[in-house]
């Protein structure tokens with residue numbers, strides 16, 4: 179049975195989805211490589227060693243250079259990358275992981291699954307929710323046995339970009355390896371692990387690399403490869419934390435197909451930041467206030483809207499009025515029922531689309547305030 183997608187003709191502002199839209203090349207790859215284990219036509223033992231199609235070159239040459247690290251792997255997603263690292267480091271009982279209070283739930287549950295206790299580096303609270311190196315220092319001081327740290331760059335709620343360099347320095351001086359969760363960075367903005375700081379980087383193909391999913395990337399410094407990529411005693415070529423092979427089908431090929439597109443779009447990141455700031459400024463004129471870092475440095479933005487909240491108290495469809503009105507205007511991405519607080523993304527929207535969205539909100543507010 180074929181089900182058409184309801185939101186196909188809509189302007190999409192869901193932060194989860196704006197960076198994962200396929201490039202034209204990836205759409206072609208999707209059809210060409212759609213059969214189950216298609217990439218295994220000429221398998222030589224592990225996913226990363228396949229030379230036809232050129233997965234070996236992608237994993238061992240292109241990805242490490244792109245991520246600015248020594249060793250890279252393809253994973254099933256950002257969370258699988260984080261879990262693989264955490265599991266590899268969870269050997270001793272009572273191990274702890276320090277992570278920013280803005281961390282995604284998948285970082286937290288990865289730690290739980292790996293048996294690591296989470297100690298949060300607190301954020302600054304309303305309205306900016308910033309996490310600093312000092313917050314990591316405080317969290318580390320309160321920990322008994324920290325074996326890892328994680329920073330979310332940017333976080334998926336406010337789109338804040340913490341100062342990784344400083345955080346990495348604090349972690350390094352306490353001999354704690356640092357994971358950078360770059361699910362919203364890798365594929366959107368330039369990121370080189372060795373330049374930015376940190377020991378591991380994880381990215382998400384379906385979130386920010388114009389790829390079908392689930393797929394992700396994992397990069398690390400050479401020093402950690404023996405720990406995280408340890409091989410099976412019985413199946414000599416299979417890496418344990420990768421469960422032998424990770425993404426073993428069409429998603430790898432969409433990731434590779436979109437790579438040139440990714441390299442090009444990253445060069446236009448400044449333009450994306452400029453658009454986001456413009457959007458936030460215009461929204462604030464409507465009384466919809468951007469929380470998180472200001473001026474903002476990412477297309478993912480969190481807004482507080484007392485004006486829409488007040489309308490929802492009186493509107494016939496209650497708190498669902500905004501969703502319904504946006505649907506009529508073919509705008510998708512704000513969750514049904516949200517009016518007071520919501521996040522959205524302006525990533526890769528045209529100037530016309532941005533103006534259209536601002537006008538749409540203006541019209542909705544006018545309609546209900548009249």
Ligand SMILES: Cc1ncc(COP(=O)(O)O)c(C=O)c1O
Nearest residue numbers: 255256257282284333334361382
């Ligand atoms: C900050 C952040 N990290 C990680 C993830 C999860 O990425 P993946 O689906 O690749 O595991 C998300 C998903 O929303 C996220 O917002």
